[in-house]
Amino acid sequence: MAEVTAAAAEPQSIPALLARNVQRYGGLPAFREKEFGIWQSWTWAQANNEIRAIALGFLSVGVERGDSVAVIGRNRPRHYWVMIAAQMCGAIPVPLYQDAVAEEMAYVLEHCGARFVVCGDQEQVDKVIEIGDRVKDLQHVAYTDKRGMRKYDHSKMNSLADLQAQGVAGHYRYEAELDKRISELTYDTTCVMLYTSGTTGKPKGVVLSNRNIIETAKNSVGFDKLNALDEVVAYLPMAWVGDFIFSMGQAMWTGFTVNCPESAATMMTDLREIGPTYFFAPPRVFEGQLTNVMIRMEDAGRVKKWLFDHFMAVARKVGPSILDGKPVGVLDRLHYVLGNLLVYGPLKNTLGFSRIRVGYTAGEAIGPEIFEFYRSLGINLKQLYGQTEASVFITQQPDGQVRNDTVGVPSPGVEVKIGENGEVYYRGPGTFVEYFKNPESTASTKDPEGWVATGDAGYFEPETGHLRIIDRAKDVGKMADGRLFAPKYVENKLKFYPSILEAVVFGSGRDRCTAFINIDLTAVGNWAERNNIAYASYQELAGHPRVYEMIRGHVAEVNRSIAADPILAGCQIHRFLILHKELDADDGEMTRTRKVRRNIVADKYADLIAALYDGRDSIYTETEVTYEDGRKGKITATLRIADAEIAPEQRRAA
Amino acid sequence: MPVSHAEEGYVTADGRQIGGTLMELKNITLRFGGVVAIKDISFDIRDGEIRAIIGPNGAGKSSMLNVISGFYVPTEGDVYFKKVKRGPMKPYEVARLGIARTFQNIALFDGMSVLDNIMTGRLTMMKSGLLSQALWYGAAAREEYAHREKVERIIDFLEIQNIRKTPVGRLPYGLKKRVELARALAAEPKLLLLDEPMAGMNVEEKEDMSRFILDLNDEFSTTICLIEHDMGVVMDLSDRVVVMDYGRKIGDGTPDEVRNNQDVIDAYLGVAHD
Numbered sequence: 053m054a055e056v057t058a059a060a061a062e063p064q065s066i067p068a069l070l071a072r073n074v075q076r077y078g079g080l081p082a083f084r085e086k087e088f089g090i091w092q093s094w095t096w097a098q099a100n101n102e103i104r105a106i107a108l109g110f111l112s113v114g115v116e117r118g119d120s121v122a123v124i125g126r127n128r129p130r131h132y133w134v135m136i137a138a139q140m141c142g143a144i145p146v147p148l149y150q151d152a153v154a155e156e157m158a159y160v161l162e163h164c165g166a167r168f169v170v171c172g173d174q175e176q177v178d179k180v181i182e183i184g185d186r187v188k189d190l191q192h193v194a195y196t197d198k199r200g201m202r203k204y205d206h207s208k209m210n211s212l213a214d215l216q217a218q219g220v221a222g223h224y225r226y227e228a229e230l231d232k233r234i235s236e237l238t239y240d241t242t243c244v245m246l247y248t249s250g251t252t253g254k255p256k257g258v259v260l261s262n263r264n265i266i267e268t269a270k271n272s273v274g275f276d277k278l279n280a281l282d283e284v285v286a287y288l289p290m291a292w293v294g295d296f297i298f299s300m301g302q303a304m305w306t307g308f309t310v311n312c313p314e315s316a317a318t319m320m321t322d323l324r325e326i327g328p329t330y331f332f333a334p335p336r337v338f339e340g341q342l343t344n345v346m347i348r349m350e351d352a353g354r355v356k357k358w359l360f361d362h363f364m365a366v367a368r369k370v371g372p373s374i375l376d377g378k379p380v381g382v383l384d385r386l387h388y389v390l391g392n393l394l395v396y397g398p399l400k401n402t403l404g405f406s407r408i409r410v411g412y413t414a415g416e417a418i419g420p421e422i423f424e425f426y427r428s429l430g431i432n433l434k435q436l437y438g439q440t441e442a443s444v445f446i447t448q449q450p451d452g453q454v455r456n457d458t459v460g461v462p463s464p465g466v467e468v469k470i471g472e473n474g475e476v477y478y479r480g481p482g483t484f485v486e487y488f489k490n491p492e493s494t495a496s497t498k499d500p501e502g503w504v505a506t507g508d509a510g511y512f513e514p515e516t517g518h519l520r521i522i523d524r525a526k527d528v529g530k531m532a533d534g535r536l537f538a539p540k541y542v543e544n545k546l547k548f549y550p551s552i553l554e555a556v557v558f559g560s561g562r563d564r565c566t567a568f569i570n571i572d573l574t575a576v577g578n579w580a581e582r583n584n585i586a587y588a589s590y591q592e593l594a595g596h597p598r599v600y601e602m603i604r605g606h607v608a609e610v611n612r613s614i615a616a617d618p619i620l621a622g623c624q625i626h627r628f629l630i631l632h633k634e635l636d637a638d639d640g641e642m643t644r645t646r647k648v649r650r651n652i653v654a655d656k657y658a659d660l661i662a663a664l665y666d667g668r669d670s671i672y673t674e675t676e677v678t679y680e681d682g683r684k685g686k687i688t689a690t691l692r693i694a695d696a697e698i699a700p701e702q703r704r705a706a
Numbered sequence: 707m708p709v710s711h712a713e714e715g716y717v718t719a720d721g722r723q724i725g726g727t728l729m730e731l732k733n734i735t736l737r738f739g740g741v742v743a744i745k746d747i748s749f750d751i752r753d754g755e756i757r758a759i760i761g762p763n764g765a766g767k768s769s770m771l772n773v774i775s776g777f778y779v780p781t782e783g784d785v786y787f788k789k790v791k792r793g794p795m796k797p798y799e800v801a802r803l804g805i806a807r808t809f810q811n812i813a814l815f816d817g818m819s820v821l822d823n824i825m826t827g828r829l830t831m832m833k834s835g836l837l838s839q840a841l842w843y844g845a846a847a848r849e850e851y852a853h854r855e856k857v858e859r860i861i862d863f864l865e866i867q868n869i870r871k872t873p874v875g876r877l878p879y880g881l882k883k884r885v886e887l888a889r890a891l892a893a894e895p896k897l898l899l900l901d902e903p904m905a906g907m908n909v910e911e912k913e914d915m916s917r918f919i920l921d922l923n924d925e926f927s928t929t930i931c932l933i934e935h936d937m938g939v940v941m942d943l944s945d946r947v948v949v950m951d952y953g954r955k956i957g958d959g960t961p962d963e964v965r966n967n968q969d970v971i972d973a974y975l976g977v978a979h980d
Contacts (some may be wrong), residue, residue, distance in 0.1 A: 086867075088855065088858035088861075088862055089854075089858045089861065089867070089870060090858075148924060199863070199921060199925065200920075200921050200924065200925075202925070203720070203721070203924065244943075314867045314868050315865065315868060315869035317867070318867050318868040321868070321871075408884060412925070565877075
């Protein structure tokens with residue numbers, strides 16, 4: 053009996069955690085959002101009132117237990133509230149990627165059987181109306197931003213504020229029902245349903261229970277000792293599991309503050325104003341920031357440039373050791389302190405990283421230079437390895453054991469094992485319940501004992517016990533002569549160059565490897581400006597002989613480093629071409645989380661791949677492109693194919 | 707003095723109620739020495755409508771806009787605003803009357819931030835004295851907070867939050883145009899005059915600007931009079947169109963009427979002159 057009471061006292065759902073936070077931290081800020089140029093904040097008590105008002109509004113339009121409530125919009129406190137309000141009503145929040153085109157949304161809304169949709173603005177409402185006849189269960193649409201909405205047919209639609217008002221007006225009728233529904237929530241109630249971006253095939257709805265989210269939050273918060281005074285900036289897509297864990301799971305568990313930027317474009321300014329203490333970003337963001345710093349340093353005066361170069365050299369030498377608490381000489385320490393005063397401090401402040409205690413990056417491999425750059429400044433940037441089905445955390449790096457080429461040790465409570473084919477398996481409290489309406493996929497991913505296949509190939513380093521990921525298990529293939537082919541490994545090496553945005557390597561079943569390269573317009577454009585290279589378009593810059601020359605140099609360097617690795621030496625790139633357009637999610641070439649869809653790219657550009665292997669030195673091609681509004685167009689180009697320098701392989705001693 | 711044919715307005719194709727006459731131009735002629743820029747033109751602008759003035763180069767569109775804004779005083783003819791006959795006016799008097807405009811070639815303060823540029827749009831509404839403003843004391847501070855709030859709503863409306871603190875000189879052309887629109891809006895005009903708001907823009911920027919024009923007409927019920935070269939834009943946006951050619955009015959009506967008007971077709975496609 054005593055046990056039952058103890059279990060009941062522990063909050064078993066997000067709404068229960070909210071109630072606990074209102075009691076414990078009532079007056080502390082729970083959410084902030086920059087609007088009209090000012091940071092507006094809501095305390096836990098205020099947020100609770102808003103959330104309850106939304107929930108009452110939901111009841112007034114007939115939200116039932118088990119209904120799906122889709123949320124399509126940017127990171128705003130109101131959208132997080134909608135998700136909690138949906139949970140209060142016993143419904144399931146389903147956040148969607150807001151930049152998805154209507155067609156992609158239609159599939160998800162249809163699949164989850166959404167009866168209610170909350171849209172961020174007119175643009176999203178338009179998309180929902182466009183696909184309205186396909187989403188048969190749709191009952192009601194609410195929107196956050198009223199702008200441009202006056203002329204719409206409001207018979208099945210109203211603004212979120214009106215919905216709240218409607219709920220509050222009827223609170224005598226709905227209050228008891230709402231409290232009843234909140235009390236029915238258990239650890240096994242579905243907390244959220246997140247659709248995976250789907251590198252292959254249709255997106256799958258990953259069902260995560262309150263147990264998954266809360267246990268994971270509890271464990272990971274303990275691992276990094278987060279507390280109620282921490283600050284995060286919520287700017288990554290709400291449909292992504294990471295944002296749900298950081299801005300919802302962990303925020304609710306610890307009671308820290310979630311800050312929402314004013315718009316996507318102001319993100320960097322807002323980041324600087326908030327100065328988060330806990331920060332997550334995919335490698336892309338860190339890369340972008342570093343590129344910006346470097347570009348600005350190129351334009352800086354000579355004294356500033358000298359100071360920067362000098363102290364960055366010092367930082368590279370001793371910064372990471374100081375961060376890891378390893379012994380460092382007194383002189384070096386003093387030198388570093390001076391550097392901190394003159395360079396690192398101001399730089400971190402400009403980047404918005406002054407107060408970071410814990411920073412994570414994941415999703416893709418991060419370039420060693422980039423990773424070291426941030427760590428040498430004294431920013432505790434670490435790597436983690438995770439996926440939606442695990443509620444993010446599979447492995448992560450403990451403080452003081454941070455390295456660029458591993459993803460750390462198994463997270464607390466998570467078991468990890470390596471399968472016979474080298475694939476990584478895990479199970480733990482965060483392991484997902486099922487794929488929604490898809491028992492076959494559930495069965496093929498999760499075995500009866502709860503082990504989930506990640507689809508990634510990797511191994512544990514014997515000395516440290518850290519996990520190393522090589523590539524996607526299904527992408528790791530064999531070349532014609534039987535040697536190992538790991539495209540992602542090579543692509544990552546290429547992408548570490550600032551001028552290369554994206555690379556796709558081919559070679560499975562062939563006698564040698566070739567590659568498509570996408571240049572980074574910002575970095576290469578700036579380089580072109582400094583070198584007096586004129587260009588009128590992306591296409592022209594991409595095809596410029598000097599750009600080819602530069603990329604050829606990068607490829608040769610990568611080949612040299614690959615040649616040094618006895619296992620992967622077969623993956624050297626023999627020929628490459630620079631694509632005339634950026635790979636884009638709108639064209640289906642990438643997922644919404646910007647991972648290359650290898651098969652689609654291979655199909656679409658089959659003519660180019662053929663040319664890479666038949667020895668031609670140029671090819672004419674036509675490519676269909678999709679604009680943001682869904683219209684299609686066609687671009688044509690003649691692409692040059694270049695040969696790359698091949699490094700001699702180091703033979704393994706027999 | 708009442709205007710000759712003040713009517714109760716009409717309903718547009720998309721269901722908006724357009725009010726009575728806001729501005730009436732009667733038999734306007736404008737001469738610069740021997741050059742006749744505008745020849746005996748009459749038309750009106752109704753409350754809440756989007757009214758376009760189009761025509762080939764040199765047709766006298768900008769001169770017409772300058773007459774409407776009060777910058778030029780017509781050589782002959784009368785201008786009525788809100789049914790009151792208007793005499794020669796100073797620019798600030800025009801602004802107080804509730805007329806704001808943007809310019810064909812951008813006229814912003816390059817060295818000042820976007821925010822400060824937009825704030826200048828509210829200058830005529832600031833009432834606190836020089837001394838109190840200089841000391842930043844009492845009324846001046848309170849007043850600025852209030853104005854800043856209005857300005858921030860416009861910044862939010864035009865989605866330029868990310869360049870709030872950027873000096874205007876550093877902005878690309880399309881954004882400068884948007885800042886100029888913001889400054890005009892800051893004056894909370896009854897009648898907004900836009901001189902070629904889409905000139906030099908790419909398709910995407912034009913779409914954005916069109917959306918803003920429609921939204922602000924809808925949201926703030928601002929009456930808009932615009933000059934534009936892009937026929938597609940004009941025909942989509944406006945409720946009624948005036949067509950000018952060689953200083954004369956050759957057409958006036960809904961976009962459909964104007965599109966089928968033979969004189970207009972001739973002016974745009976050209977006819978053989980004997």
